[in-house]
Amino acid sequence: MTAISIQHLTKDYGNHRGIFDISFEIKEGQVFGFLGPNGAGKTTTMRHLLGFIKPQSGSSTILNLDCWSQSKEIQKHLGYLPAEIAFPENMTGTQLIQHAAHMRGIRDMKRAQELLDMFDLDPSTQIKRMSKGMKQKVGIVCAFMHDPQVLILDEPTTGLDPLMQSVFVQLIQQEKQKGKSILMSSHLFEEIEGTCDTIAIIKQGRIISVLDSQDFKQYDKTTFKLSFRNVQDFESIQKEDFSILEVHEDQLQVIVEIEDMKMNELISALSKRDVSSIREIKNSLEAYFMDFYKEGKYDHA
Numbered sequence: 001m002t003a004i005s006i007q008h009l010t011k012d013y014g015n016h017r018g019i020f021d022i023s024f025e026i027k028e029g030q031v032f033g034f035l036g037p038n039g040a041g042k043t044t045t046m047r048h049l050l051g052f053i054k055p056q057s058g059s060s061t062i063l064n065l066d067c068w069s070q071s072k073e074i075q076k077h078l079g080y081l082p083a084e085i086a087f088p089e090n091m092t093g094t095q096l097i098q099h100a101a102h103m104r105g106i107r108d109m110k111r112a113q114e115l116l117d118m119f120d121l122d123p124s125t126q127i128k129r130m131s132k133g134m135k136q137k138v139g140i141v142c143a144f145m146h147d148p149q150v151l152i153l154d155e156p157t158t159g160l161d162p163l164m165q166s167v168f169v170q171l172i173q174q175e176k177q178k179g180k181s182i183l184m185s186s187h188l189f190e191e192i193e194g195t196c197d198t199i200a201i202i203k204q205g206r207i208i209s210v211l212d213s214q215d216f217k218q219y220d221k222t223t224f225k226l227s228f229r230n231v232q233d234f235e236s237i238q239k240e241d242f243s244i245l246e247v248h249e250d251q252l253q254v255i256v257e258i259e260d261m262k263m264n265e266l267i268s269a270l271s272k273r274d275v276s277s278i279r280e281i282k283n284s285l286e287a288y289f290m291d292f293y294k295e296g297k298y299d300h301a
């Protein structure tokens with residue numbers, strides 16, 4: 001069954017800003033990553049799903065309910081974590097969580113307590129005295145505590161430290177196991193790589209690429225910075241059949257991108273040469289996405 005469906009969604013704010021002809025579907029039990037540079041249109045798309053914005057054209061549904069006209073019904077099945085959470089500052093975290101539970105008619109606070117334990121949060125502090133990370137944890141508890149069927153998470157790990165980011169990845173994996181459908185925007189490649197079945201990349205309001213996790217494997221390449229002790233070896237390696245990204249003559253350095261299946265060929269070529277250092281310089285999936293993020297590439301007029 002389709003959990004979220006977006007069909008030709010458009011909201012033109014003028015000056016090429018907004019979203020244009022966005023279409024994608026998220027199936028039940030699917031974790032869908034939404035990636036794109038600042039101002040690309042992720043939040044605008046999500047706000048349509050929440051029923052906060054009326055589309056100029058196109059439509060969106062959650063669990064076959066229309067996001068604009070049936071948003072109240074959708075709320076019962078939806079958990080939402082906004083990118084910027086505006087909490088009432090004069091409450092404690094506990095009061096806010098209880099208030100949110102009351103609004104949703106939740107009496108059993110077992111799941112809320114499990115989430116508090118998982119994220120190691122004592123919510124008794126006044127919200128105005130909480131750090132950004134603590135507020136984010138309160139937001140996560142409020143988004144997940146009613147065990148919603150569909151989750152929309154806008155940059156959910158903003159402000160969380162690396163340990164808590166990994167706890168969050170575990171939470172997403174658990175929810176996926178339970179069959180929940182999740183749309184999540186993020187700027188963190190590891191988070192996306194560790195959780196998502198499908199990724200859509202949005203740029204300047206348009207979807208420019210949709211990949212599924214099988215496709216990521218095709219980008220299993222590693223980039224190495226190789227330094228040599230002599231000019232002959234530095235020059236001869238460039239004549240081998242490797243994809244050379246950069247050459248730094250003054251440092252006798254070559255930057256190569258190697259597909260995993262060609263790794264043995266690289267090792268064999270290096271064993272015949274005098275190598276002073278080998279450094280892995282970046283994750284290939286990240287490199288792949290960076291290509292889309294870069295100014296000028298895949299831009300629409």
Ligand SMILES: Nc1ncnc2c1ncn2[C@@H]1O[C@H](COP(=O)(O)OP(=O)(O)OP(=O)(O)O)[C@@H](O)[C@H]1O
Pocket residue numbers: 013017018019036037038039040041042043044045083
């Ligand atoms: N209410 C509005 N009025 C005018 N322009 C808007 C409005 N809301 C968003 N925009 C513009 O639409 C574009 C998309 O913004 P959006 O917030 O959806 O981007 P985003 O992908 O979520 O960015 P970020 O990663 O920075 O959060 C931006 O150019 C933004 O300035």
